[in-house]
Amino acid sequence: MSDPLSAWHRLAGGCVLLDGFHALKHAVRFGAEVPVAVTADRAAALALADELAPDVRETLDALLTEVPETAYASLVPRPHPTAVAALAVRPSREAGLRTLERRPRGAPVVVLDNPRNLGNAGAVIRLAAGFGATGVVTTGTLDPWHPTVVRGGAGLHFATVVERLAVDELPAGPLFALDPEGDDIRGVKLPDDAVLAFGSERSGLSAELRARTDHLVALPMRPQVSSYNLATSVAMTLYHWSAAGF
Ligand SMILES: C[S@@+](CC[C@H](N)C(=O)[O-])C[C@H]1O[C@@H](n2cnc3c(N)ncnc32)[C@H](O)[C@@H]1O
DSSP: OHHHHHHHHHHHEEEEESSSHHHHHHHHTTTOSEEEEHHHHHHHHHHHHHOOOOOGHHHHHHEEOOOOHHHHHHHHHSSTTEEEEEEEEEOOHHHHHHHHHHHSSSEEEEEEEEEEEEEHHHHHHHHHHHHHSEEEEESSSOOOHHHHHHHHTTTTTGSSSSOOOOOOOOOSSSSSHHHHEEEEEGGGGTTTOOOOEEEEETTSSSSHHHHHHHHEEEEEOOOOOOOOHHHHHHHHHHHHHTTOOO
């Protein structure tokens, strides 16, 4: 194999940083193309694979090259306890948009309307992956592939579709927007082809998103509590959708 550090520097600008063993493990499991993967401790990384990810152990064994600790540390913003880092090819936007538009849709699309917090966006992508949602779409300026979002998503961007779109480009399907003023979700069945929209941490749902909304839905909340955190709202809503399917 060519020098992994030269490969890293050549590819870093156009690839997605997978920071830590778990991000690499998830990305590999869900089919990411990983042109370079390094570790400061190959034996420890493979021991983790034996323990936590035997299904991808062989792939990780073939991918991981050991580099000196200082070289590893120079590649990442903050060294990860597992001392593993890799670069993955970002999936094509065209393929992502085709998946979002495909009907019939077997699981909802989650829309974050102008989210502001990178950690929340990552947590939502992890939730969407866990529940098998069709994808996560963000509106506004936040980049859902920002390294901090990828870190928060634990490499699970590769297990669902993640794209940024304008409100007037959102995928077709009945739009259920989550807002404390809506109808109690406990009386609402969320269909598999739903588009589930959540407002910004600061200002809630935008006027544009509200104008496109078919149903306004509320999560149960005791009086005097203003709102839930964005990612926990997505978690409750996806759980509600999934619970109706059993
Ligand atoms: C932190 S909240 C936004 C709070 C914001 N200050 C506001 O004015 O709406 C982020 C998003 O989570 C969802 N959310 C939070 N609590 C909710 C609840 N009780 N019912 C429905 N959605 C909720 C909504 O989509 C909301 O826009």
